[in-house]
Amino acid sequence: MALKIVVLAKQVPDTRNVGKDAMTAEGTVNRAALPAIFNPEDLNALEQALRLKEQNPGSTVGLLTMGPPRAGEIIRQGLYRGADTGWLLTDRLFAGADTLATSYALATAIKKIGDVDIVIGGRQAIDGDTAQVGPQVAQKLGLNQVTYAEEVLSVKDGKATIKRVIDGGVETVEAPLPVVITVNGSAAPCRPQNAKLVMKYKRATCPMERPAEGTAYDYLYEERPELTLNQWSVADVDGDVNQCGLSGSPTKVKAIKNIAFQAKESKTLTASDADIEGMIKELLDEKIIG
Amino acid sequence: MANNVFVYCEIEGTQVQEVSQELLTKGRKLANTLGVELHAVVAGTGIKGKVEDQILPFGVDKLFVFDGKDLFPYTSAPHTDILVNLFKEEQPQICLMGATVIGRDLGPRVSSSLTSGLTADCTELEIGPYEDKKNDKVYDNLLYQIRPAFGGNIVATIVNPEHRPQMATVRSGVMQKAIYEGKAKGEVVYPEVSKYVSPEAYVVKVLDHHVEAAKHNLKGSPIVVAGGYGVGSKEGFDQLFQLAKVLHGEVGGSRAAVDAGWIDHDRQIGQTGVTVHPKVYIACGISGQIQHIAGMQDSGIIISVNSDPDAPINRIADYVIVGTVEEVVPKLIKYYKQNSK
Numbered sequence: 001m002a003l004k005i006v007v008l009a010k011q012v013p014d015t016r017n018v019g020k021d022a023m024t025a026e027g028t029v030n031r032a033a034l035p036a037i038f039n040p041e042d043l044n045a046l047e048q049a050l051r052l053k054e055q056n057p058g059s060t061v062g063l064l065t066m067g068p069p070r071a072g073e074i075i076r077q078g079l080y081r082g083a084d085t086g087w088l089l090t091d092r093l094f095a096g097a098d099t100l101a102t103s104y105a106l107a108t109a110i111k112k113i114g115d116v117d118i119v120i121g122g123r124q125a126i127d128g129d130t131a132q133v134g135p136q137v138a139q140k141l142g143l144n145q146v147t148y149a150e151e152v153l154s155v156k157d158g159k160a161t162i163k164r165v166i167d168g169g170v171e172t173v174e175a176p177l178p179v180v181i182t183v184n185g186s187a188a189p190c191r192p193q194n195a196k197l198v199m200k201y202k203r204a205t206c207p208m209e210r211p212a213e214g215t216a217y218d219y220l221y222e223e224r225p226e227l228t229l230n231q232w233s234v235a236d237v238d239g240d241v242n243q244c245g246l247s248g249s250p251t252k253v254k255a256i257k258n259i260a261f262q263a264k265e266s267k268t269l270t271a272s273d274a275d276i277e278g279m280i281k282e283l284l285d286e287k288i289i290g
Numbered sequence: 291m292a293n294n295v296f297v298y299c300e301i302e303g304t305q306v307q308e309v310s311q312e313l314l315t316k317g318r319k320l321a322n323t324l325g326v327e328l329h330a331v332v333a334g335t336g337i338k339g340k341v342e343d344q345i346l347p348f349g350v351d352k353l354f355v356f357d358g359k360d361l362f363p364y365t366s367a368p369h370t371d372i373l374v375n376l377f378k379e380e381q382p383q384i385c386l387m388g389a390t391v392i393g394r395d396l397g398p399r400v401s402s403s404l405t406s407g408l409t410a411d412c413t414e415l416e417i418g419p420y421e422d423k424k425n426d427k428v429y430d431n432l433l434y435q436i437r438p439a440f441g442g443n444i445v446a447t448i449v450n451p452e453h454r455p456q457m458a459t460v461r462s463g464v465m466q467k468a469i470y471e472g473k474a475k476g477e478v479v480y481p482e483v484s485k486y487v488s489p490e491a492y493v494v495k496v497l498d499h500h501v502e503a504a505k506h507n508l509k510g511s512p513i514v515v516a517g518g519y520g521v522g523s524k525e526g527f528d529q530l531f532q533l534a535k536v537l538h539g540e541v542g543g544s545r546a547a548v549d550a551g552w553i554d555h556d557r558q559i560g561q562t563g564v565t566v567h568p569k570v571y572i573a574c575g576i577s578g579q580i581q582h583i584a585g586m587q588d589s590g591i592i593i594s595v596n597s598d599p600d601a602p603i604n605r606i607a608d609y610v611i612v613g614t615v616e617e618v619v620p621k622l623i624k625y626y627k628q629n630s631k
Binding site (some may be wrong): 013015016098099100103127128129130131132133134135136138139140144145146147148161165166167168169170171172173174175176186249250251252253254255256257266267268269270271273275276277279280281283284288289290 | 590
């Protein structure tokens, strides 16, 4: 059967490659110093979505992301790999959202998209590591959820069979559609970008990504409507402002600090045989190692 | 009586998971600080008479046992229904659960349903006041949910001033379990499952459920040899396994090493992995991000092998050996063999 699939994807700062200038002197994060990337597990999710599209003729894959205008890049990255469309939720009113307000915004957008069979996203994003948004979206939509998925084995007769990893083992579950799935990093990696699709979509942008003074490609946007990506505000998705952004977030950050390690008195040794043998003897004498 | 501290106890078959017992001990302390009761909830199939003794000794005043068909293996909706409806009746102020696959599936679902705040993977929980300067309001006795954030580069204290319950998940091994010495009521009730769970909640079917005993005892090992990005390769980790073998220890890795595919994910040490408290921790080629430090800082003796004398981990090390992993680890093996026994 033809499936309507929405991939939840997030643009995140690459926290895995934090350089020395990533923190300011005040101990806050210098976002500008970190490259923005496609959240790794969301790429695993995109791959599962694209495979389902191939296995189920007539299916479509769209990327849903929330962020500043530059997060339109996430949709392009998806189009380059075989997705059909995308939606960028961007509005100052969405800013400062914790996981609950984020899931509210995403759930409202999914309702607006309508008739979705499968919502699939990464298990968690590397800038928060919470793994909360997937289940919270599922709850808000009143849908079933399958988290920690490793592979969507099949979709037939309105049911998805999914292999998932659990603590110390694996499980196979069957869930009726529509369903929300979150995909683990151990799932198959995403296919690379397709050169033809890159050529086709490289000028695709959201209106807010374009400079106000216009570009040399404006004629293209008139000729080819698919190059104008969907961009939605809170009002566009009929969202309740009180449930969005900072005001829709029950959690508040009381304090943020750079951890100051309790510096210990340490012995510094070289890699010489004498130093290492000396340490081993010391640890043995004090019965720290047996 | 409302306003108590609740712990969701996770099970595999009829075995209560250790992380839940660790949280009961922490929950008891929080309840004592707040002057309220500690309540626990457990749900499964055929558990009546089998789980109570694994839960009550940790200082539980009241235990809710939901025993019914298809509550094990865990699926999201029935367990969500149980907690949501129970919490509507009981109005707890705090709910703790393990930051396990189950806890991280269930917690957000419950929090979304109750519109309450949830903080994942806390490394510390404390009680304290909070001043909301913007609205000029002061709150007493909030739960401080403390966790490394932003890839472990900062530590954040999160509070939920207005919403209840204040929910937090904590990884296995972060808190220490202990039989409660004080007095607790130890009441047990067996509510009727069908009053809490709608029949439609059982639509997700578990076709196959397979859990193996842990392949290693990293969490309980007295000696841990851990490798980071500085190990350089999967082959480099073979040396660490050799060192661990002669020392009768276990091998772990930093997130960077796990991401690089040099060591299995279940051996990751840190906030988003296993927390260890060994007698001796040998960090090989690990720079020491907060995310990693959070999972090993309570180790007894810390030995850091690193070619960078200024690696952050060296600040908490007892011994710093400045050199490459490749050069130093074989020497550790050699001189241990020569000098031991």
